Amino acid sequence: MTGLSGTPVSSRPHLARARRAAGHTQHSLAVFLGVERSTISRWEAGYTEPQPHLRPVLAEVCKMSLDELAALLDPSASARPPKALNPLNVRVGARIRQEREARGWSKREMARRLFAAANIVNGDITSMARQIRHWEKGANYPRDWASTIALIFELDEADLFGSMSADPLGEEEAAEVVKRRRLLESLVALGAVTAAQRDALSVVRNAFDASLAQHGHGNAVDDWREVADEHGRSYLFTPRQALMPELAGDIVALMDVIDRETDTVRLGGLYGVGATLASLMAMTTSALELLGESRHWWRSARRYADVSDDRDVRVWVQGHESMSSLYQGRPYRMVLDQAESAIRLSNGRATPGLLEAMGAKAQTLAQIGAVDEAKTTLRQAWTAFEKLPSSATADSGSILNCPENRLLHAESFVYSAFGPAKEASRAHAAALAAYSPDRAPALAQVSLHAATTMVRQGDIGDGIAHAERTFTGLPVAHRHRGIRVIAKRVLDAVPEAEAGRPVVAEYRERLAQPIAV
DSSP states (O other): OOSSSSOOSOOOHHHHHHHHHTTOOHHHHHHHHTSOHHHHHHHHHTSOOOOGGGHHHHHHHTTOOHHHHHHHHOGGGOSSOOOOOOHHHHHHHHHHHHHHHHTTOOHHHHHHHHHHHTTOSSOOHHHHHHHHHHHHHTSSOOTTTHHHHHHHHTOOHHHHHTTOOOOOOOHHHHHHHHHHHHHHHHHHHTTSOOTTHHHHHHHHHHHHHHGGGOOOOOOOHHHHHHHHHHHHHHHHHSOHHHHHHHHHHHHHHHHHHHHHOOOHHHHHHHHHHHHHHHHHHHHHHHHTTOHHHHHHHHHHHHHHHHHHTOHHHHHHHHHHHHHHHHHTTOOHHHHHHHHHHHHHHHTTOOOHHHHHHHHHHHHHHHHTTOHHHHHHHHHHHHHHHHHSOHHHHSOOSOTTSOOHHHHHHHHHHHHHHHOOHHHHHHHHHHHHHHSOTTOHHHHHHHHHHHHHHHHHTTOHHHHHHHHHHHHHHSOGGGOOHHHHHHHHHHHHTSOGGGTTSHHHHHHHHHHHSOOOO
C-alpha cells in the first residue's frame, strides 16, 4: 500500500460499513479523531491506513477489537482461503529479507531508505513497511520498486534478483501497471514545483478522462460529495500550490472508484463529483498560471458534468468556467458566450452556478463599457439570489455555495469599472463588510477594486499607494493570478499621460515580478 494517493492494495468497504453502523459520517468521524475528512476517505478507499496511536480509538468507535480492526485494514487477513504463493515470488521475498537483515535494518528503516532513494518526502512509513512484509512473504513481486531496492542494497538489480521474476503479465495487465506507475510518479511530482508539473497534471487528467468508459464496484456517493465539499472550502483559504496535489490525489482515488462502479445511478453521482473536482483543479491551475492545463481541465469538467445528467452541476461548471475565462484574459465575446450558455441551460432555475454565470456576465459587460446591460444583469442576479434556498446562500466558506458576499463582490468589480465615486465606494464598503477577516484574498481583491476607483477619479498617487499596500500586505502564497489580474486593473486605469510617474513605475515593476507559488 502506498502513502500517496496512488493505487490502493484493496478498498475497505467493511471499514466504511462499520463507520456508518457506528452512526458516523466521514466528516463526524474525522472531527472525533482530530484528522482531516479526506484522511478517513483514504483509509476506506485503501490508499493509506490509520496511524498506530489512532487505532485503539477507531476500534472503540467501531465497536470492535484491535484484531478485528486489523483484519479490516489488512487484505491478507481475510477469512477467505489464502491464495497459493508463486514460488518465484517466495524466492524473491526470501532474498529481500536476507539482504535487509544482513544490514541490520528493520522493515521501517528499509521503508525510510526506499522513500529517500525515490525522492518521496512524505511517504507513509507504516504502509511501506507493511508492503515490505508482503514482499518478504512472497505475496507479491516488487515490480515498481525492484530498481530502488537494488539501489539501497547497493547491488546490481540483475545480481540481486538474477533470473527470478514474477509471473509474466498479460498485455492488458502490463498496460495497467504502466498507467498506475505514471499516476504515482505524477502525484509525487505535484508535491513540489518542478519542471514536470504540466506533464504530471496531464497524466492525471488523461487517466481521469479514461475513467468515463470504465466500470466496477461502488463507493458511497455521499462520501465523495463530502470530499468535493471539503475541497470547495479549502479552495477559498488554502494557497493554490498546496491545494493542487491534494486535489490530484482525490481525483485519482475517485477515478479508481469510477473504474469499478457498475450501478448507473451511483455512476451519475460520481461523475457529478468528478465534474466538481475537475473544475476546482481548472481554477487552481489557472491561479498558478498553468493556463493551458486549466483549459484542458475545464474540458474534462464539462465532459463529466454532461454524463452526470445533473443540470445543476452542468450550470455550476459552465458558470465558473465563464468567470475563470474572464480572469484568464480570454476574449470578452467568448466569456459572454460561456456565461450566456450557462444562463440558458439553467432554464430559469436559480442555482449557485447561475449566479456565478450572471456575475461573470455583469463584470465582462462592465469591462467593455456596456453600463446599462451590466446593471441590468446585476439586478437579475439579485432577483435570482432571492430564490435560492438558505442552504445555497449560507456562508459556509465553500466555493460551491453562493453567499451574499459573492454578489456584493461582483457588484464591487462592476462599479469600479464605471460607477460614480459615491456609488462605487458604497459597493466596495458593502463587499468588504460581507467578508470575514480570514478571507484575505477576497478582501484584497475588493480593496484593489477601491484602488481602481481612486485612480479613475484622478487620485492616482493615493490609489496606487493603496494598491501597493494591499498587494504587498497579502501573504506571498496568496498572490496568485486572481489577485494579480485585479491588481493590474489599477495600473490599467492610470491615464497614459501619468504612466511615467515614479509611484506608477514602481508598482508596475512590482507586478512584473514572477508569480510565487
